[in-house]
Amino acid sequence: MVETGHFALVLAFVLALIQFAVPLAGTRLAEPRLVAVSGPATVVGFFLTLLAFLALTAAYVQSDFSVVNVWENSHSMKPMLYKVTGVWGNHEGSMLLWVLILTFFGALVALFGNNLPATLRANVLSVQGLIGAAFLLFILATSNPFARLSPAPFEGRDLNPILQDVGLAIHPPLLYLGYVGFSVCFSFAVAALIEGRIDAAWARWVRPWTLAAWIFLTGGIAMGSYWAYYELGWGGWWFWDPVENASFLPWLAGTALLHSAIVMEKRSALKIWTLLLAILTFSLSLLGTFLVRSGVLTSVHAFATDPTRGLFILIILMVFIGGSLSLFALRASSLTQGGLFHPVSREGALVLNNLFLTTATATVLIGTLYPLLVEAVVGDKISVGAPFFNMTFVPLALPLLLAVPFGPLLAWKRGDLYAVAQRLFAAFGGALLAVMLALFLVDGVGVLAALGIGVGVWLLLGAATDLALKAGVGKVSPAIALRRARGLPRSVFGTALAHAGLGITTLGIVAVTTLEVEQIAVMKPGETMEIAGDTLRFQGLTPVRGPNFTEDQARFVHLDPSGRERGEIVSSKRLYTARQMPTTEAGIATNWFSQLYVSLGDPTPDGGMVVRVWWKPLVLLIWIGGIVMMAGGIVSLLDRRLRVGAPAPRRSRPLPAEVAAE
Numbered sequence: 211m212v213e214t215g216h217f218a219l220v221l222a223f224v225l226a227l228i229q230f231a232v233p234l235a236g237t238r239l240a241e242p243r244l245v246a247v248s249g250p251a252t253v254v255g256f257f258l259t260l261l262a263f264l265a266l267t268a269a270y271v272q273s274d275f276s277v278v279n280v281w282e283n284s285h286s287m288k289p290m291l292y293k294v295t296g297v298w299g300n301h302e303g304s305m306l307l308w309v310l311i312l313t314f315f316g317a318l319v320a321l322f323g324n325n326l327p328a329t330l331r332a333n334v335l336s337v338q339g340l341i342g343a344a345f346l347l348f349i350l351a352t353s354n355p356f357a358r359l360s361p362a363p364f365e366g367r368d369l370n371p372i373l374q375d376v377g378l379a380i381h382p383p384l385l386y387l388g389y390v391g392f393s394v395c396f397s398f399a400v401a402a403l404i405e406g407r408i409d410a411a412w413a414r415w416v417r418p419w420t421l422a423a424w425i426f427l428t429g430g431i432a433m434g435s436y437w438a439y440y441e442l443g444w445g446g447w448w449f450w451d452p453v454e455n456a457s458f459l460p461w462l463a464g465t466a467l468l469h470s471a472i473v474m475e476k477r478s479a480l481k482i483w484t485l486l487l488a489i490l491t492f493s494l495s496l497l498g499t500f501l502v503r504s505g506v507l508t509s510v511h512a513f514a515t516d517p518t519r520g521l522f523i524l525i526i527l528m529v530f531i532g533g534s535l536s537l538f539a540l541r542a543s544s545l546t547q548g549g550l551f552h553p554v555s556r557e558g559a560l561v562l563n564n565l566f567l568t569t570a571t572a573t574v575l576i577g578t579l580y581p582l583l584v585e586a587v588v589g590d591k592i593s594v595g596a597p598f599f600n601m602t603f604v605p606l607a608l609p610l611l612l613a614v615p616f617g618p619l620l621a622w623k624r625g626d627l628y629a630v631a632q633r634l635f636a637a638f639g640g641a642l643l644a645v646m647l648a649l650f651l652v653d654g655v656g657v658l659a660a661l662g663i664g665v666g667v668w669l670l671l672g673a674a675t676d677l678a679l680k681a682g683v684g685k686v687s688p689a690i691a692l693r694r695a696r697g698l699p700r701s702v703f704g705t706a707l708a709h710a711g712l713g714i715t716t717l718g719i720v721a722v723t724t725l726e727v728e729q730i731a732v733m734k735p736g737e738t739m740e741i742a743g744d745t746l747r748f749q750g751l752t753p754v755r756g757p758n759f760t761e762d763q764a765r766f767v768h769l770d771p772s773g774r775e776r777g778e779i780v781s782s783k784r785l786y787t788a789r790q791m792p793t794t795e796a797g798i799a800t801n802w803f804s805q806l807y808v809s810l811g812d813p814t815p816d817g818g819m820v821v822r823v824w825w826k827p828l829v830l831l832i833w834i835g836g837i838v839m840m841a842g843g844i845v846s847l848l849d850r851r852l853r854v855g856a857p858a859p860r861r862s863r864p865l866p867a868e869v870a871a872e
Contacts, residue, residue, distance in 0.1 A: 796808060
């Protein structure tokens with residue numbers, strides 16, 4: 211089975227080369243039979259990659275330690291869930307998952323892209339094939355997941371203990387679906403540049419792929435944040451870690467691309483800008499792949515790799531980023547410009563959104579890469595941490611958040627800013643009321659924190675105002691308003707949900723950043739700690755043996771201000787026996803949207819235990835907002851206008867007339 215998987219990977223590489231070269235030649239030579247190769251080659255390439263992935267999974271499930279990758283990252287006593295998720299809990303397996311998702315998206319375009327012009331579809335699949343060939347060659351040349359050991363060891367070295375968590379089953383696949391999903395947008399952009407033609411229909415075709423990738427990337431970032439929060443024991447939800455930034459960068463650029471594609475589809479404007487964003491978004495995804503796998507960064511997320519892999523990925527970056535930008539520079543001047551619009555319009559609001567998002571992207575990119583550039587040039591090691599990003603990113607995010615509710619209410623082409631401000635008066639009043647209530651009713655809230663809460667409420671009420679006005683609430687009877695609301699396009703509800711989710715996340719960030727309480731104490735059994743009005747009583751340590759680890763569990767009784775027991779909190783220190791690697795498992799008690807977070811430190815000579823406790827008000831809103839944003843994207847994706855896409859031609863033609871005439 212292992213050799214079958216390896217051979218399938220070699221065949222997938224060969225097919226990827228065919229998928230790239232043959233259809234591209236067909237479009238240039240106006241040869242329909244060559245163009246027709248793109249679909250079958252893409253689908254078969256996906257199934258071959260899937261076969262290779264299943265072969266590696268079978269080796270993990272069977273604990274086949276004759277495979278180097280399995281020996282290095284698995285153990286016979288590891289729970290079955292972590293045997294399966296361990297397939298992508300390492301460099302080689304995760305790259306195989308990356309390519310599997312890439313070929314999966316290509317197969318989707320091949321199977322469901324029949325309404326695309328034949329040449330555009332062939333060129334898109336050709337670019338997808340080139341990307342797949344590059345990464346399959348990378349796997350085969352430097353990161354073979356099927357390399358053998360002889361003789362086979364009796365036992366494996368086990369998976370990194372931090373990765374032995376259900377988060378590994380969710381976070382990397384979601385993140386890769388987002389990263390790789392933007393490859394379709396990239397391929398559409400390069401295909402349009404090859405043909406030298408772009409129009410509103412192109413934006414309609416590319417927008418569902420952009421939206422799907424954005425949904426997955428949003429979920430991947432949110433899940434990764436929550437996983438780091440509860441697993442690492444640091445008590446933080448975002449660290450501005452370079453690899454975290456590497457996933458945040460394509461999300462920011464992808465959000466700008468999503469809004470730009472709307473303008474292009476509706477008004478045939480921002481054509482060149484949308485093309486450039488499609489290229490840059492996937493380029494940032496490739497940059498994130500390079501940062502994780504090159505070994506240039508030291509991070510809890512990064513895989514330790516040899517320089518050969520880093521050099522290979524750097525060459526891939528140069529080919530795809532440099533090649534696509536060079537093609538853009540050659541073709542951009544020949545592309546037709548988009549339509550004109552007034553600065554005060556929905557198009558203008560979306561352009562403003564793009565300006566802030568791209569500037570924020572550049573800020574995060576500079577902060578992430580600057581230490582690497584300094585080390586490469588002068589050899590000094592420096593770090594750029596949270597203070598830099600907070601001082602540069604927040605001032606850019608704040609005006610963007612304030613402007614969000616205005617966009618959906620402005621008219622296309624020319625809007626009335628004063629009229630929109632009047633419609634948002636109730637939302638502004640609600641946000642102002644939230645600021646006043648926070649200042650006077652919540653202990654420890656400063657002016658800036660209260661204003662941040664007001665911004666979150668402003669986004670929520672702005673989204674509600676958009677739906678209410680479009681349904682005619684206050685102008686027609688409730689029954690008619692409800693009927694109108696049911697008749698609204700799903701994309702309207704999706705936009706409102708996404709903006710509301712942004713407001714919910716903002717509330718969570720502001721609350722936990724400004725109102726968090728932290729205490730550190732040495733506790734012995736029977737002693738108590740007071741925090742945020744509640745009481746923790748330390749019951750003692752209990753030794754426990756797991757399937758592949760031992761741990762000391764610390765049990766705490768959680769009491770409310772009246773002395774009534776809320777429940778038990780269990781925090782522990784684990785030791786994974788195969789790797790002799792310790793981990794801290796935090797104990798978390800949830801009270802509505804807030805959490806009490808308990809992390810253990812080291813024992814003291816007198817029999818005590820260092821205990822670190824945080825009270826995190828409204829912290830769950832951070833991730834609930836991410837889920838709501840995903841829901842908004844899904845609702846928009848279900849809009850019939852996105853599912854239908856551009857109409858298919860009335861009569862079947864293998865090639866457009868203009869190509870056949872060449």
